[in-house]
Amino acid sequence: MKDISKATIDRLPLYLRALRMSQDEGLDVISSEELGRRLEITPEQIRKDLASFGQFGKKGVGYYVNELKHSISNILGLDNHWNIAIIGIGHLGSALANYHNFISLGFNLVALFDHDSSIVGKTVNHVKVTDIDVLEQTIKDLNIHIGIITVPGQFAQEVANRLVKSKIKGIWNFAPIRMKVPDDMHIVNEDLSIGLSCLSYHITRKPR
Amino acid sequence: MKDISKATIDRLPLYLRALRMSQDEGLDVISSEELGRRLEITPEQIRKDLASFGQFGKKGVGYYVNELKHSISNILGLDNHWNIAIIGIGHLGSALANYHNFISLGFNLVALFDHDSSIVGKTVNHVKVTDIDVLEQTIKDLNIHIGIITVPGQFAQEVANRLVKSKIKGIWNFAPIRMKVPDDMHIVNEDLSIGLSCLSYHITRKPR
DNA sequence: TAGATTGTTAATCGATTAACAATC
C-alpha cells in the first residue's frame, strides 16, 4: 500500500459517521456524490481516499453502506476495541468520560486517574477514579492501550513520561503543550484553543 | 496581502503560546530556530508564516518576544475581546465554561444557555445559565459575537439556525454533524472523535 | 568587522481536482 496522506486519514472518521447516519435512515447503497453532499467534500476526493485502501464500490451503482462502514471501521483499527484511560479527572476529563461517541466507536473506557484525594474513589460514568500513584501497575493489569491526558499543562509531560514507560500504545493529549515523547510513540494533540483563535481570525478579517 | 494558507493560520496560536511561555521564562528575544525547537516546527516554516503578515524580526538578532506576541494577538483578532456564549450546558459545555485558556486568550464568556429547566438558573464559573427560549434576545442584549454549540447532535442544526438569524459573527461547533449555514457564516468544527480514531489507525498500522 | 539570523525567491513535494476509461 502506498503512503496514505494525513488528510485522507482525517476524513475517514467523517465517512464512517455519515455512513452510520445513512444506514439509520435506511439507505443500503450510497454514491460518492451523495456522501459528498452530506459532508461537503467533493465526490472525487471521497473516491480517491477510499481507493487508496482498495476497491469498495460497484461501478454504476455506488457503495454498499453496511459493507463500506465495516471496511472503514476495520481500516481505522476500531475493531481492536482499544482499552482507554483518562488521566486528570477535572472538568474536561469528566466530560470526556461521559462522551458516548467514544463508546459507540468501539473504545472501552476502563480506567480514570487523578492525583486529588477528594476525587479518587468517586465514580464517573460507572468507572471508579484510581489514584495516579498506581498508574503504571493499573495500565499493565487492565491492559490499557490508549491514555488520554487531561491534566493541567505543567503536569502533562510527567504523565506522558510515565505512560511511555508503561508501554502504552498511544496518547491523546489535551494539555496545551507539545510534549517530548520517543519517535515511535503515537501521539495526537487536541488543541482546543486553536479552533477558537482561528475563528477569531476569520471574523476579524472577513466580517459578515 | 496575499492569501494566507489555512495551515499558516492554524500555527499562529501555537506561536503565540510558545511566545508567552518564553516570556514567562524571561526571554526577551527568540530566534526562529529556538521557537521551532520548542514547537517541533522547522524554522523556515515559522519565518515563512510570519513573513506573510509583515516583517517582525531583526536580521542577525531574532524576534522580540513581547513585540511578536502582540503582533500575533493582533493578527488573530484577539484584541477584539470577543463576547462568547455556550449553548448546551452538559458535561462538555460545563467543561468549556471552566476552561481558563479562553479567558487568557482574551475572550469574554458572557452567557450560557440550556433548554433543561433543572439547569437553567444555575451558575457555572460565575455565569448564570439562561433559558434557550430567550437566545436571540440575549445575543442582541449582551452583544454576543461567537456561539459555541455543545448541544446533542440532533439539536445542533436548529441552534445554528437561530444563531445565524441572530446575526452572530461565528460558530464553534462541537456537535458531530456538518451543519448547513450560509456561505458567509464563519464556522469551525471541533470534531473530538476524529483525533481518537486517527490515533487508533496509527497504533493499528505501526505498533510500537 | 564577523557571525548570526531574517525575509524572500526558487525548487520540491504533496494533495486536490479534472477527465475519462472501465464496468455494473
Add this chain to the structure above:
DNA sequence: TAGATTGTTAATCGATTAACAATC
C-alpha cells in the same frame, strides 16, 4: 442496451523545504 458511477491516471493547485542575499 443505456445511464450511472466507480477507480485511476494526468493536470493543477497549494504548501513545505532549500538556498541565499540582505542586514543587524
